[in-house]
Amino acid sequence: MSSPPTLERLARKSLLKNEALANASLKQMPKAFFPPLFIDAFKGNQTNIIRALVAAWPFPCLPVGALMKTPNLKTLKAVLWGLDLVINKKDQPGSCKLQVLDLRDAQHNFWNFWVGMEDGVCSPDVIGETRPVVYSRRRGGNQVVTVWMNLSLKTRHLSKCLKYFYLWAKLRKQVVQVICPKLEFGVTPLYNPLMLLQVFEPSSIEEFKVSAPWNLRTLVKIAPGLNQMKNLQKILLNGISVPFEWFGKCKVVHQCITEIISQIPELKKIQHLKLNDVCFLNERLDQVLRCMESPLETLSITRCLLSNADMSYLSQCPSIHMLKHLDLSGVTFLNLDNLLLRSLLERLTATLQILILKDCMIMDFQISALLPALSQCTQLIEVNFLKNFLSVASIRKLLQHTAKLTLLTRELYPAPDEVYDEFGDVHPDRFNQHCSELMETLRAIRQPKEVCFVSKRCLDCRDFSVYNMETTLCSCWQ
Numbered sequence: 001m002s003s004p005p006t007l008e009r010l011a012r013k014s015l016l017k018n019e020a021l022a023n024a025s026l027k028q029m030p031k032a033f034f035p036p037l038f039i040d041a042f043k044g045n046q047t048n049i050i051r052a053l054v055a056a057w058p059f060p061c062l063p064v065g066a067l068m069k070t071p072n073l074k075t076l077k078a079v080l081w082g083l084d085l086v087i088n089k090k091d092q093p094g095s096c097k098l099q100v101l102d103l104r105d106a107q108h109n110f111w112n113f114w115v116g117m118e119d120g121v122c123s124p125d126v127i128g129e130t131r132p133v134v135y136s137r138r139r140g141g142n143q144v145v146t147v148w149m150n151l152s153l154k155t156r157h158l159s160k161c162l163k164y165f166y167l168w169a170k171l172r173k174q175v176v177q178v179i180c181p182k183l184e185f186g187v188t189p190l191y192n193p194l195m196l197l198q199v200f201e202p203s204s205i206e207e208f209k210v211s212a213p214w215n216l217r218t219l220v221k222i223a224p225g226l227n228q229m230k231n232l233q234k235i236l237l238n239g240i241s242v243p244f245e246w247f248g249k250c251k252v253v254h255q256c257i258t259e260i261i262s263q264i265p266e267l268k269k270i271q272h273l274k275l276n277d278v279c280f281l282n283e284r285l286d287q288v289l290r291c292m293e294s295p296l297e298t299l300s301i302t303r304c305l306l307s308n309a310d311m312s313y314l315s316q317c318p319s320i321h322m323l324k325h326l327d328l329s330g331v332t333f334l335n336l337d338n339l340l341l342r343s344l345l346e347r348l349t350a351t352l353q354i355l356i357l358k359d360c361m362i363m364d365f366q367i368s369a370l371l372p373a374l375s376q377c378t379q380l381i382e383v384n385f386l387k388n389f390l391s392v393a394s395i396r397k398l399l400q401h402t403a404k405l406t407l408l409t410r411e412l413y414p415a416p417d418e419v420y421d422e423f424g425d426v427h428p429d430r431f432n433q434h435c436s437e438l439m440e441t442l443r444a445i446r447q448p449k450e451v452c453f454v455s456k457r458c459l460d461c462r463d464f465s466v467y468n469m470e471t472t473l474c475s476c477w478q
Contacts, residue, residue, distance in 0.1 A: 026056040034058055039111065042067050047078035054082025055089075057098040063110050065103040065149065071161040080168050087145055087175050103149040147178045151196070154186035169199040177201055184209035193222040202228035213239030216246070216256045216279070223259055227266035233294075234272040241279050257284070265291040274300040274327075285310035286317075295322035300356075303330035311340035315347060323348050327356040329384075334361040338369040345373035352377045358412075359387035364394040375401040382410040386454050392416040392434050399442045406446060413438075415455040415465065426455045426465045435467035 029037075034053060041049040042064075054062060064079055079101070086098050147169070151162075158166065169178050180200040184207075185193065202225060210219070219240055226232075246252055257280040270292050275281065281288065282305045296319050306314075314320065326348065333341060345352070355377070362370075367390060383405075385398070395416050402408065416438070419431040435453040442448050455465035 026052060029056075031058040035111065039067065042075065045072070045075060047074055050075065050078040051082040051085070054079055054098070054101075055085035057082075057086075059110075060097055061100040061102060061110075062098055063102040063104075065105050066111050068103070068105060071159065073160050073164060076161050076164065080165070083145060083147075083176075087172065098145070100146045100148065103147060105150070144175060144177050147176060149178065149180055150182040150184075151180055151200075152182070152184045152186060153189065156187050156190045158191060166196070166199055173199065179204040181205065182207040182209075184211060185214070187212050188214055188218055193218070194225050197225045197228065203230050205229045206231055207234040208232055209234075209236040209238075210240070211236060211238050213241065213277075215241050215243045216253065216260070217243050220256045220259050223263050226263040230266060231269055232267050233269055234274075235267070235270060236274040236276075237278050238274075238276045240277070261287050264288055267291070268293040270294060271296060272298040274298065275302070275304060276300070277303040277330075281306065281310065283307050283309060286313040289313070289317050289319060292319045294319070296320055297322065298325040299323055300325070300327035301331060302327055306331050306336070308337050308340065311336055311344070315340055315343040320344075321347060322351050324351055324379075325354040326352060327354070328360060329356050329358040330360070332361045333366060334363070338366050341366075342369050342373045345370065345377060349373065349376040349378070351379060353379050354382045355380060356382075356384040357388070358384050362388040362390070364389075364391055367394050367398060371397060371401040374398075375404060378404055379407060380405050381407050383408065384412040386412050386414055387456075388414050389417060390414055392418050392438070395438055396441050399438065400445060402442075403445045409449045411448065411451045413451070413453050415453050415467070419455060419465075424456070428465075431455065431465055431467065439467070 034057065038050070038053050041053060062079075068075070083098075083101055149165075153162075169176055178200045181204060183196070183200075183205050208226075208229060214237075219237075242253055246256075260280065261284065264287070268291065271294055273292075273296060275288075281301065285301075285306065286309075299320060326344075328341075345355075355374075362385070367388075383402075390398070390413075395413055398413070402411075415426070415431060416434050419426055419434055421427045421430075438453060439448075439451065442451060451468060453467040457464055
């Protein structure tokens with residue numbers, strides 16, 4: 001049997017049924033009563049009570065985003081109307097406590113504390129977590145209310161909720177500052193993305209992601225805003241291409257790329273840079289990296305065309321000396337100077353923890369040049385050499401040069417060339433034999449933790465052949 005409701009729960013239920021009584025009771029209501037009542041009103045979509053609770057909120061921060069699993073325009077309007085009442089009281093000292101509205105969709109200990117609590121005592125630690133962090137407490141002589149939110153934009157048009165918030169915030173720029181640590185575009189917007197920076201504090205953006213393919217025309221629209229993101233620490237660009245109608249228009253493409261790169265000198269605090277399938281890096285990598293003052297921790301340049309000049313600069317770049325994560329997957333090294341990648345690794349022997357050289361068309365003669373530097377990267381915990389073209393002898397040498405890499409916990413290697421027949425298909429017996437021998441070679445050197453040898457994709461079942469500690473084979477062999 002469920003326990004009977006407490007007096008506090010009965011009181012909350014009574015207030016939710018009588019909005020007039022609830023509004024009249026707020027001034028005398030204990031602070032501990034506000035969070036449970038707000039949760040109940042929020043679940044019941046009781047907008048009038050929500051608005052009144054926001055206006056009378058007795059804590060410095062209201063983390064309402066943790067309750068918004070699905071955006072609801074009616075609820076958002078109620079919260080913002082309540083915040084308007086707070087703003088109107090800001091010229092009356094001591095009239096209200098609320099300084100920060102947190103719209104970020106994340107778990108928050110403030111709410112976790114109140115779920116199921118009946119004693120009405122709020123821990124000082126929990127109250128402390130709601131204390132605001134603001135960039136500017138005053139703007140134009142007005143005391144500012146701060147709104148926190150992260151944006152992950154996955155529709156071509158602004159949603160109704162975001163459109164309403166944008167217009168609301170734009171009209172209140174003198175009294176509201178909007179902090180947006182994470183800004184992500186999951187599609188190509190049909191609006192000008194630069195418009196968002198009219199209401200968001202550009203210097204508050206720490207993470208900027210374009211996770212869906214864009215073209216240069218779209219990226220250049222937001223480029224003028226990049227130099228305002230002075231605290232940006234993470235950038236991800238995924239699939240930046242030349243518009244089809246610009247092919248052959250070299251001058252237009254060059255002007256566009258120049259405009260984008262010209263904004264980079266202001267991005268001095270970047271620590272994590274991920275560029276996947278970006279069309280403007282070839283012969284320009286030095287322009288992208290030269291002005292970065294903070295040491296990079298992550299550098300991911302994947303599926304990009306790089307020249308010897310690019311690799312030469314990368315191996316000498318001042319900002320990479322503390323690099324922990326290097327991913328050059330899909331960068332073809334077949335026609336590049338073998339010693340450039342070796343020089344790059346020599347710079348990173350004391351710091352590099354993750355090395356991914358997947359699908360780089362690395363062959364036997366190239367891996368040999370790489371091994372002396374690789375063997376000195378003693379901080380490595382993960383390596384990935386999949387989808388390269390290496391013989392049994394070369395892979396054995398590679399494994400032998402990992403004797404000092406005792407921190408390795410994950411190792412991914414290509415199945416050797418000898419496992420394929422004359423048609424390029426995996427021969428099961430050869431695969432099992434060669435991979436077994438390589439595994440024994442590795443075990444004789446050190447005790448591996450997670451190791452896989454992976455073949456090319458099977459043409460019949462579209463699966464990979466994998467040899468690991470448990471000897472998992474291609475599904476069509478079973």
